[in-house]
Amino acid sequence: MKQNILNNLIYQVFTKTIKKTNLPIVFNKTRLKQTGSFNNPYINHYDITKKNDINKSDSNKIEIFNDIVGYDDIKRLFLMAINSFEPIHIALAGPPASAKTIFMKCLLSLPHSYFVDGSNMSKPGLIDYIFNNKIKYLLIDEIDKIPPKDQTVFLNLMETGIVSETKYNKTRKMETKISIFATGNDLSKIIHPLRSRFLSLILKGYSYDEFHQIVTKLLSKKSINQKIIDEVVYAVWYNIKSKNIRDCLKIAQMAKSADDVLFLVEIYEKYNIKKRIN
Numbered sequence: 001m002k003q004n005i006l007n008n009l010i011y012q013v014f015t016k017t018i019k020k021t022n023l024p025i026v027f028n029k030t031r032l033k034q035t036g037s038f039n040n041p042y043i044n045h046y047d048i049t050k051k052n053d054i055n056k057s058d059s060n061k062i063e064i065f066n067d068i069v070g071y072d073d074i075k076r077l078f079l080m081a082i083n084s085f086e087p088i089h090i091a092l093a094g095p096p097a098s099a100k101t102i103f104m105k106c107l108l109s110l111p112h113s114y115f116v117d118g119s120n121m122s123k124p125g126l127i128d129y130i131f132n133n134k135i136k137y138l139l140i141d142e143i144d145k146i147p148p149k150d151q152t153v154f155l156n157l158m159e160t161g162i163v164s165e166t167k168y169n170k171t172r173k174m175e176t177k178i179s180i181f182a183t184g185n186d187l188s189k190i191i192h193p194l195r196s197r198f199l200s201l202i203l204k205g206y207s208y209d210e211f212h213q214i215v216t217k218l219l220s221k222k223s224i225n226q227k228i229i230d231e232v233v234y235a236v237w238y239n240i241k242s243k244n245i246r247d248c249l250k251i252a253q254m255a256k257s258a259d260d261v262l263f264l265v266e267i268y269e270k271y272n273i274k275k276r277i278n
Helices: 002-021 048-065 072-082 100-107 124-134 153-159 210-221 226-240 247-252 258-271 274-275
Strands: 024-025 033-034 088-095 112-119 137-141 164-166 172-177 178-185 201-202
Touching: 002 048, 048 100, 048 172, 048 247, 072 088, 072 100, 072 178, 088 100, 100 112, 124 153, 124 172, 137 226, 153 164, 153 178, 210 226, 210 247, 226 247, 247 258
Parallel strands: 088 178, 088 201, 112 137, 137 178
Antiparallel strands: 024 033, 164 172
16 A cells, blocks of 8 residues: 555656656656666776777788887877777877877778878868878878968868868869878977867877887898998997988998998088088
């Protein structure tokens, strides 16, 4: 008897509350149920099965970064961005020889990726390419060298996924999902609305041992003798003091002996235009 009275009271309270929401009501013999946004079940998009799928994808794609020494956390970040359901935009800054460009070249192995040299990019050319090709990853090296007026092409693309163009009597528009990964020496040269759309990171320079390991890995692929590699790395790091992987490649590709390395370093130090400017 008491239980029936209690059930009736609960029924009346819930009925009055539900009617205030103006949502449809469905009753059955055992429970009161209200259909609408309040009773939508929570869907866990990251259940165990999908987590395993993502981890499997990560293990397959981690190999694209084999040419990069260290930066395991940055590699993991890129893998998370690649596996994201929505576009993610990352910009890397840092000193020379901090693997910024190497990251872009590694990412170029992804399907539907497109590499852009910021110093040679034009807004109309990029728009035309996006309209005519299926791009998922846009890789921009030295984005800070793109003129500010051309940087605006990325704003709507990154914010809404919409690319549009109006010129003469021609108007076109499309919606797409593109992740933008970029590098730059000085990200302060990027217009603020664009910079705010990136997850911006500053990479630290390599240590000598890491630098040696990177150069060795790169030059070994070109079948260059290890003794010459050792001489080149030491000379670039301690004599030229540029700590630049590009300088190692230039010297190593010409040198046939340790004497050649010393000769090229002397030429570099004697006629280096950067020193003359300074």
